[in-house]
Amino acid sequence: MAVEALTATNVAVIGGGFAGLSAAWHLRQCGLRVTLFEKDHIGAGASGIAAGLLHAYMGRDAQKAWMADEALTATRALLTVSAEALKAPVIAHKGMLRVALNERQQASFYERSELHDDVEWLDATSTSERIPGLVSAPGILVHSGLCVDCPKYLQGLWLACEGAGVKRVHEAPDITTLRARFEHVIVTAGASSLDFPELTEVPLRRVKGQLVVLRWPDSIPPIKIPINSHVYILPPDDSGLCVAGATFERDYIDYEPCEASARELLMPKIASLMPALASADIVEVRAGVRVTTPTRLPIVQEIDQGLWVFSGLGARGLLYHGLYGEQLSEQIVKKEKTKTT
Ligand SMILES: Cc1cc2nc3c(=O)[nH]c(=O)nc-3n(C[C@H](O)[C@H](O)[C@H](O)COP(=O)(O)OP(=O)(O)OC[C@H]3O[C@@H](n4cnc5c(N)ncnc54)[C@H](O)[C@@H]3O)c2cc1C
Numbered sequence: 001m002a003v004e005a006l007t008a009t010n011v012a013v014i015g016g017g018f019a020g021l022s023a024a025w026h027l028r029q030c031g032l033r034v035t036l037f038e039k040d041h042i043g044a045g046a047s048g049i050a051a052g053l054l055h056a057y058m059g060r061d062a063q064k065a066w067m068a069d070e071a072l073t074a075t076r077a078l079l080t081v082s083a084e085a086l087k088a089p090v091i092a093h094k095g096m097l098r099v100a101l102n103e104r105q106q107a108s109f110y111e112r113s114e115l116h117d118d119v120e121w122l123d124a125t126s127t128s129e130r131i132p133g134l135v136s137a138p139g140i141l142v143h144s145g146l147c148v149d150c151p152k153y154l155q156g157l158w159l160a161c162e163g164a165g166v167k168r169v170h171e172a173p174d175i176t177t178l179r180a181r182f183e184h185v186i187v188t189a190g191a192s193s194l195d196f197p198e199l200t201e202v203p204l205r206r207v208k209g210q211l212v213v214l215r216w217p218d219s220i221p222p223i224k225i226p227i228n229s230h231v232y233i234l235p236p237d238d239s240g241l242c243v244a245g246a247t248f249e250r251d252y253i254d255y256e257p258c259e260a261s262a263r264e265l266l267m268p269k270i271a272s273l274m275p276a277l278a279s280a281d282i283v284e285v286r287a288g289v290r291v292t293t294p295t296r297l298p299i300v301q302e303i304d305q306g307l308w309v310f311s312g313l314g315a316r317g318l319l320y321h322g323l324y325g326e327q328l329s330e331q332i333v334k335k336e337k338t339k340t341t
Contacts, residue, residue, distance in 0.1 A: 006031040009336050012182040013037065014173060017047035018317045019188035019298075019310045021157045022078060022325025028164045030333045035182070036161070039172035043154040045190040046288035047317060051211060051243055052153075053232060054318040055096055055145035057119065060230075061108040062098055062140065064116065065319060066297060072144070074322030079148065082156030085163060090153040092234075096145030097127065099137050099229040099273060109140045118144040131227065133220030133276050139229075147226050147234060148318060179307060184332055186308040191255070191289035193311045202299060202309050204291050208252040209315075210262040211245035212270075213284040220276045231269040233277070241283055244270050246315075257285035290314050300328045308332075 009032045013024045016038035028034045038044070054075060056068035065071070083090045100106040113121035120141040122130070127139050162168065175198050178185045187193050191206050216222055216236040223242075227233045236242040247265045262285045271278035293299050293312035298320050300310050310328050313320055 015188040018321035026329035052148035085160035086156030093147035208249040214280040257287040
């Protein structure tokens with residue numbers, strides 16, 4: 001197919017979070033003309049406050065996620081693109097400990113360590129030796145796990161998009177108007193995707209998530225890698241502040257951070273992992289809204305001629321945004337190619 005045909009194809013992407021930037025980057029790499037509409041700033045939605053955990057072993061039983069290897073490869077490629085554009089690292093921590101708190105988890109975590117080279121089983125003595133202050137429990141060290149500095153990553157990925165020729169408009173556009181100007185319009189507006197009347201039939205659901213920022217106590221040494229169980233705790237930064245979370249709230253009143261509910265929902269779980277954090281000061285509460293689907297996998301779908309939705313990344317936005325962004329751009333390129341043949 002003639003490259004000129006693709007370079008004449010105009011695509012609008014609505015939203016500048018993980019999904020929007022991945023879509024914009026991949027489409028631009030295929031030669032299409034991309035304009036990104038962001039009503040606020042890059043990373044203004046859930047992506048900007050995400051804790052940054054990126055790994056393959058999800059859920060209560062640490063089952064390997066669907067297409068995890070391909071997804072991790074796609075995300076790592078974007079992390080490299082971002083770090084190169086920023087000329088600075090975007091990964092905050094490498095490795096992750098998943099703590100097994102009951103017999104069922106112990107059995108399934110142990111099985112993961114038998115099956116996968118990047119997973120190492122640690123008995124309770126080893127976890128306590130490595131992480132002073134941790135409750136006595138075995139776990140798995142996920143060597144391939146990463147913790148991404150999300151604001152930096154988004155900043156770098158946007159710089160790369162801009163450098164590649166993606167245009168940005170600071171606006172909340174009207175879909176009908178956009179469709180008259182662009183061959184393809186992609187909605188990646190996170191929680192706000194549900195507000196577009198064109199998307200009412202798409203099975204998306206909002207789930208609020210809150211994180212607490214805690215002051216690390218003097219009584220235990222700071223952890224060096226993220227700990228992940230029924231909650232996660234990230235290593236404290238240079239000011240002694242650590243992020244822990246997250247809540248999954250289906251019944252909520254608004255999107256605002258709420259210290260009372262975050263404390264009630266998170267602190268008992270945090271204390272059950274690291275008892276010394278039970279009385280840690282909550283310095284800040286952050287809130288965002290994830291979008292989930294019935295299959296718990298993202299949706300990439302053309303809902304009408306040239307109108308696409310890329311959403312539903314749930315709690316796995318970092319894992320899946322690269323892979324699904326790639327797939328979306330492949331689908332659009334394929335459609336453009338069939339138009340000209
Ligand atoms: C507390 C919390 C912790 C999380 N931690 C992790 C984690 O550790 N690892 C992980 O993988 N995932 C995590 N997630 C999930 C992750 O944040 C989401 O999967 C991801 O951010 C979804 O990206 P998105 O691009 O679809 O949406 P968003 O990041 O919400 O982006 C949507 C963008 O669209 C813009 N927008 C909205 N409406 C319009 C409009 N009309 N016009 C123009 N622009 C518009 C918004 O301003 C926003 O910038 C977490 C989520 C929460 C809430």
